[in-house]
Amino acid sequence: MLNTSLAQSVIDHAISLGADFAELFVERSQTNMVSTLSSHVQSVQSGIDFGVGVRLVYGTKVLYGYTNKAEEAELKRIVSELAAKDRRDPRISFTNFDYRRVEDKHAANRILSTDPEVDGKVAFLLATDKAARAASNMISQTRGTCGQVEQKIELFNSEGLHTGDIRNYTRAFLVAIASDGSEQSTGSWNDGGLMGWELVERMNSEAAGKEAARQALVNLSAKPCPSGRMPVVLGNGFGGVIFHEACGHLLETTSVAKKASVFHDKMGEMIANPVVNAVDDGTMIKERGSINIDDEGLDSQRTQLIKDGKLTSFLVDRIGSQQTGFARTGSGRRESYKYAPASRMRNTFIEPGNAELDDMIGSMERGIYASHMGGGSVQPGTGEFNFAVTEGYYVENGKILYPIKAATLISTGPKVLKEISMVGKDFALASGTCGSVSGSIPTTVGQATLKVDDILVGGNA
Amino acid sequence: MALQQNANQILDLVKAAGASGDLIIDQGQSLSLKAREGALEEYKVSSSQILGLRVIKDGKVGTAYSEATDTEALKSLVEQALLNASFAAVDAHESILANAAVLHTDDEVLCPHEDVGIDAQIDFALAMERNLAAKNKVKNVPYNGVQDNTGERHIFSSAGLSAYSKSRMCAAYAYALVEDGDKNAMDGVGQAARLFGELDLTQIVTRTHENCLGLLEGTPVASGHYDVIFDEETQVQLFHTFAMMFSGKSAKDGVNPMREKVGQLIADRRLNIIDKPLNSAGFGYALFDSEGAATQSTPLIVDGNLASLIHNSATASFFDLVTTGHATRGPKSTMGVGLHQLEIGKGEDLAQDLLGGEYLLLTDLTGLHSGANAISGNFSFGASGYLCQNGERVRAVRGITVAGNFYDMLGKISMIGDQQYWNWERSALMPHIRFADIAISG
Numbered sequence: 027m028l029n030t031s032l033a034q035s036v037i038d039h040a041i042s043l044g045a046d047f048a049e050l051f052v053e054r055s056q057t058n059m060v061s062t063l064s065s066h067v068q069s070v071q072s073g074i075d076f077g078v079g080v081r082l083v084y085g086t087k088v089l090y091g092y093t094n095k096a097e098e099a100e101l102k103r104i105v106s107e108l109a110a111k112d113r114r115d116p117r118i119s120f121t122n123f124d125y126r127r128v129e130d131k132h133a134a135n136r137i138l139s140t141d142p143e144v145d146g147k148v149a150f151l152l153a154t155d156k157a158a159r160a161a162s163n164m165i166s167q168t169r170g171t172c173g174q175v176e177q178k179i180e181l182f183n184s185e186g187l188h189t190g191d192i193r194n195y196t197r198a199f200l201v202a203i204a205s206d207g208s209e210q211s212t213g214s215w216n217d218g219g220l221m222g223w224e225l226v227e228r229m230n231s232e233a234a235g236k237e238a239a240r241q242a243l244v245n246l247s248a249k250p251c252p253s254g255r256m257p258v259v260l261g262n263g264f265g266g267v268i269f270h271e272a273c274g275h276l277l278e279t280t281s282v283a284k285k286a287s288v289f290h291d292k293m294g295e296m297i298a299n300p301v302v303n304a305v306d307d308g309t310m311i312k313e314r315g316s317i318n319i320d321d322e323g324l325d326s327q328r329t330q331l332i333k334d335g336k337l338t339s340f341l342v343d344r345i346g347s348q349q350t351g352f353a354r355t356g357s358g359r360r361e362s363y364k365y366a367p368a369s370r371m372r373n374t375f376i377e378p379g380n381a382e383l384d385d386m387i388g389s390m391e392r393g394i395y396a397s398h399m400g401g402g403s404v405q406p407g408t409g410e411f412n413f414a415v416t417e418g419y420y421v422e423n424g425k426i427l428y429p430i431k432a433a434t435l436i437s438t439g440p441k442v443l444k445e446i447s448m449v450g451k452d453f454a455l456a457s458g459t460c461g462s463v464s465g466s467i468p469t470t471v472g473q474a475t476l477k478v479d480d481i482l483v484g485g486n487a
Numbered sequence: 488m489a490l491q492q493n494a495n496q497i498l499d500l501v502k503a504a505g506a507s508g509d510l511i512i513d514q515g516q517s518l519s520l521k522a523r524e525g526a527l528e529e530y531k532v533s534s535s536q537i538l539g540l541r542v543i544k545d546g547k548v549g550t551a552y553s554e555a556t557d558t559e560a561l562k563s564l565v566e567q568a569l570l571n572a573s574f575a576a577v578d579a580h581e582s583i584l585a586n587a588a589v590l591h592t593d594d595e596v597l598c599p600h601e602d603v604g605i606d607a608q609i610d611f612a613l614a615m616e617r618n619l620a621a622k623n624k625v626k627n628v629p630y631n632g633v634q635d636n637t638g639e640r641h642i643f644s645s646a647g648l649s650a651y652s653k654s655r656m657c658a659a660y661a662y663a664l665v666e667d668g669d670k671n672a673m674d675g676v677g678q679a680a681r682l683f684g685e686l687d688l689t690q691i692v693t694r695t696h697e698n699c700l701g702l703l704e705g706t707p708v709a710s711g712h713y714d715v716i717f718d719e720e721t722q723v724q725l726f727h728t729f730a731m732m733f734s735g736k737s738a739k740d741g742v743n744p745m746r747e748k749v750g751q752l753i754a755d756r757r758l759n760i761i762d763k764p765l766n767s768a769g770f771g772y773a774l775f776d777s778e779g780a781a782t783q784s785t786p787l788i789v790d791g792n793l794a795s796l797i798h799n800s801a802t803a804s805f806f807d808l809v810t811t812g813h814a815t816r817g818p819k820s821t822m823g824v825g826l827h828q829l830e831i832g833k834g835e836d837l838a839q840d841l842l843g844g845e846y847l848l849l850t851d852l853t854g855l856h857s858g859a860n861a862i863s864g865n866f867s868f869g870a871s872g873y874l875c876q877n878g879e880r881v882r883a884v885r886g887i888t889v890a891g892n893f894y895d896m897l898g899k900i901s902m903i904g905d906q907q908y909w910n911w912e913r914s915a916l917m918p919h920i921r922f923a924d925i926a927i928s929g
Contacts, residue, residue, distance in 0.1 A: 054555075060574075063740055064740070064741065066576040067574055067575050067576050068575075068576075068821075069548065069549075069550065069571075069575060069821045070549060070571035070572075070574045070575060071550050071551065071552075071571060071819070071820075071821060072551050072552075072567045072570075072571055073539075073551055073552035073553060073554075073567070073819060074552070074553045074554060074555050074560060074563070075554050076553075076554045076555040076560075077535070077554060086523075086526075086528070087526060087527055087528060087529075087530070088528065088529050088530075089529075089530045089531070090529065090530070090531040090532075091531060091532040091533060091534075092533045092534075092535070093533070093534045093535070094534075094535055094536050094537075094554045094555070094556070095534075100534075104532065104534075107532055108530060108532060110605070111527075111530075111605070111609065144571075144574050145574075148574065166741065167740070167741045167742055169740075169742070203741075203742060203862060209863065210742075210744055210862045210863050211860075211862070211863050212860060212862055212863070245863075251867070251890070253710050253888070253890070253926065253928030254710050254928055254929075281629070284523065284627060284629040285626065285627055285629075285664075286627065286629030286630075286664060286673075288671075364533065364535075366529070366531070400857040400858070401854075401856060401857035402854060402857055403853055403854055403856070403857070405673055405853075406629075407629060407662075407664040407671065407673040408664075408671050408672060408673050410853075410869070410885075410886070412853045412854035412857075412858065412868070412869035412888075413854065413857060414854060414857040414858040414867065431863075431865050432858065432859075432860060432863075432865035432866060432867045432890065433867050433890070434854050434858045434867035434868060434869060434888050434890070436853075436854075436869040436886065436888055482707070482886060482887075482888065482928060482929070483888075483928065484867045484868070484869070484887075484888020484889070484890050484928040485867065485888075485890055485926070485928065486865075486867070486890035486891045486892075486926035
């Protein structure tokens, strides 16, 4: 996308101003979004994102700029502006670019630049709408979306790296609204991956519509949630958001290097119950959080974060490695050319165990079975996190009694990791989007159903 | 001039295709600085431009955007928008307004000139981090920053509209981590102003430090139902989380629970809420909306009654009304509606009454994006703040949740203060409201 001699000239300019490291990140992304509402097409949107991000490093200081103009004069202007306060005699010499072709381990078939397949997406979404409405006459509305992105990236840096990648992301959502005349509730379904519209081949519109409707109807009949400290069984798949929030963010060197993570000095120590084994794996075929290379050009990898309760690795990007001394893990990620890369999660999950769901439910005298989770957030410095239950049930004396309304679970990362006492066999992954310092990026969370012995449940009963 | 030419070229192509359309061009320049351990950690500059086109052909609406501005990209922009329109259902209500006005906001108000050098901004960022880091019990200041953003918006339409607005926002924020033995706390504050020189470094440092120390000894309170006052930040967050209740677009889409309640009593009779886009003291100031329609003050809740929803021309047409000037559209999005600048009217309760007896003052809410359902009104958030007695902070409170139904809460207002406060981003002006009987888990 960027002429090699132009890139070389810009990086030469950065080196001449004394930068220790210089990098150009070029991006051209094609996007398409199909939305349905009230059993009709609501909108079809498309566009082109294009720009160049310029990163200079002086010592541990990161200078970053971006522009939509891929012109030599504009890029050199940004370099000069960034380096204005730090310019000095050259510290490094430039190595010629050595183009490195990246093997595409997640090759997509039905890609946006070939055919956006709008008719197929409309047909799928309208079929989910039909299935949801067929489930009950209390389903009053549905909203569906199919989004597809084809992101082309190209990287040049002062160490001679020249490489690129194409990432195809596709995701589908359905929200169903149930109404009994006085109250409304919602249910949802989604699927997505690092793939083209071949995603449709694994999706079932009938099942998707029924699932969103089922959840909306359950929530319509839900009672206020009891509150207080109690055990909670967290469902598989998106239940893994608990690890993502409670621990994953705290293991990113973005927080660790600043000593803004409660785990910054815990490497090699027991930070979780011994039943906990956790992984961040960017190599899983066609999973939404996977990448061939990270946004700094390093091959993606599988990183064992916790082994039998012991902290074994952080998630490390280039600057994090420089600041902490730990080796890079292929975790430097960013939403777009508008962000400098930072250490971020990919597909993050707790590995399966041997417990049975019935045993977990049966072990609770008074507790919550949170079968479906929403999103959450964490404050890395203190480890305090929260996440939302979107479908849950009150359990008493080992029996599921009734569905509960909105509830939030809060605790701290160090505490909750030690309170995970049982991990089930029904491992599943679920796609999501994670927002943090380098923007919103595609991720996957996952786990088998697991039991946390003590957590604060925020209800309004 | 190139920009006007690009706009003309695009809209000529739209008209030649037998369509009408409007084009938004957003341009921006920004500076962002972050400090760490006495040195600059991040220095970020940007220059950006994006074009967003909406076309209407045969009653069908399509949108497309591009950050590339070469001739091929502009041609493709029109083709994509027209193609997208071909898939849409006919919408009898959305149209390009018959508006050939030339509009221009006042640069002296929204983007006043200031001679400030980069050195002064770097010094501010370094001093903010250094001064906070030197305070008692502060371990570090992991999140801090100084920003200077200038944005410009042009709107052109095939009907002849030419609207332009330019505004600047300077902001600074700092979040410090304090430790004392095995206890820790993190909190921070921010400030926004149109002039960099109006940012108050000392106040940011002092208030951040006070907030952190205040929360250090925080522990949960017993679960139960409490009187609750949200501070000037969290109360705005709460109302914005449920702002969909005022949306004419959501009502048109059948997901706004207030759709059939216009004219009905939905809140305590002392509650008055108005959207005031022409108050230039706030950053929500807007002379015109994203369709180029003039903005105006819009009473939303009057004496507890839902007075109006907010509309763009399409949602207004659907309900056989006129637009309230609340159209929102970014270059990448379709037409929606949005509040400009929410204002809650002053109440009559003096501070001594408002803050009488025992209540919880909530200064931080977490999980607003995930713990709320604007359709049902149900919410459950993580929270922290202070248990107070007669206006005095008795002790800090952390590790609690606050839960309930927002729409029910509007009827549980016990008192409304007689003073109004801006939040730090200056997006809303509200008095403190004391809510009764709110479920707290601790």
